[in-house]
Amino acid sequence: MKRLEPCLQLDVGNSGTKWRLLERGRVAARGVYSSGDEATRTALLECAPTVQQIWVASVAGSHSEGELADMLLGRWGVQPWFARSTARCGAVQNSYAEPERMGVDRWLAMLAAWQRVQGRVCVIDAGSALTIDLLDDKGRHEGGYIIPGPTLMERALLLDTERVRFAEEVDYTLEPGSSTAEAVRHGIALAQAGALALAMDRAGVAPSRLLFCGGWGQTLLRLLDRGGEYIPELVFEGLELQAAGV
Numbered sequence: 001m002k003r004l005e006p007c008l009q010l011d012v013g014n015s016g017t018k019w020r021l022l023e024r025g026r027v028a029a030r031g032v033y034s035s036g037d038e039a040t041r042t043a044l045l046e047c048a049p050t051v052q053q054i055w056v057a058s059v060a061g062s063h064s065e066g067e068l069a070d071m072l073l074g075r076w077g078v079q080p081w082f083a084r085s086t087a088r089c090g091a092v093q094n095s096y097a098e099p100e101r102m103g104v105d106r107w108l109a110m111l112a113a114w115q116r117v118q119g120r121v122c123v124i125d126a127g128s129a130l131t132i133d134l135l136d137d138k139g140r141h142e143g144g145y146i147i148p149g150p151t152l153m154e155r156a157l158l159l160d161t162e163r164v165r166f167a168e169e170v171d172y173t174l175e176p177g178s179s180t181a182e183a184v185r186h187g188i189a190l191a192q193a194g195a196l197a198l199a200m201d202r203a204g205v206a207p208s209r210l211l212f213c214g215g216w217g218q219t220l221l222r223l224l225d226r227g228g229e230y231i232p233e234l235v236f237e238g239l240e241l242q243a244a245g246v
Contacts, residue, residue, distance in 0.1 A: 004053050109235050
């Protein structure tokens with residue numbers, strides 16, 4: 001479909017929603033929205049007096065999507081369009097037997113990555129979950145990995161152990177920890193970077209073909225220290241491509 005502006009675009013993740021407003025081919029406003037947070041709700045709904053289109057990439061459940069759609073429709077009278085994972089878009093081919101079961105954020109990030117690289121590429125989305133996806137030099141999805149992200153790892157450890165407790169703030173590094181807090185945070189960093197390094201080694205991906213996105217993407221790129229590029233709006237780029245049917 002052709003983009004009509006102002007166009008409101010939303011990336012609905014597991015821990016929150018990022019949004020941006022496009023006018024005259026550029027980003028005129030951006031922000032975050034959390035369900036139940038009145039300040040972020042007001043900022044979203046007051047970002048523009050009118051919008052022509054609303055495009056959504058969502059990994060939320062159908063109930064949450066319905067509530068979001070009703071809120072946006074009620075504000076602007078525009079029915080949101082929700083992107084979905086498909087068997088193919090342009091040169092990019094989904095490996096799933098049921099393509100719609102792939103998280104749309106992964107799918108859109110791959111579309112954007114292919115558009116940028118036009119060749120073999122590894123897409124790393126580091127958020128609530130760490131996802132690693134591989135495209136071959138023809139755009140075919142070779143498969144991927146889904147790993148709990150840092151917050152989920154830490155939460156699981158704290159919930160299921162009696163004595164692993166700490167209050168201090170500790171950075172994520174790869175050095176061995178000399179306190180419980182350091183051991184936990186550094187262990188999580190090691191697990192995240194180590195998983196990605198092993199996936200890269202097995203796949204034989206060149207460092208120049210690594211594209212990172214997600215809230216933890218810059219940190220993981222630094223920890224891995226094998227090159228690559230951090231592109232925070234990769235999912236939004238893919239949303240544009242999916243809407244255009246590229």
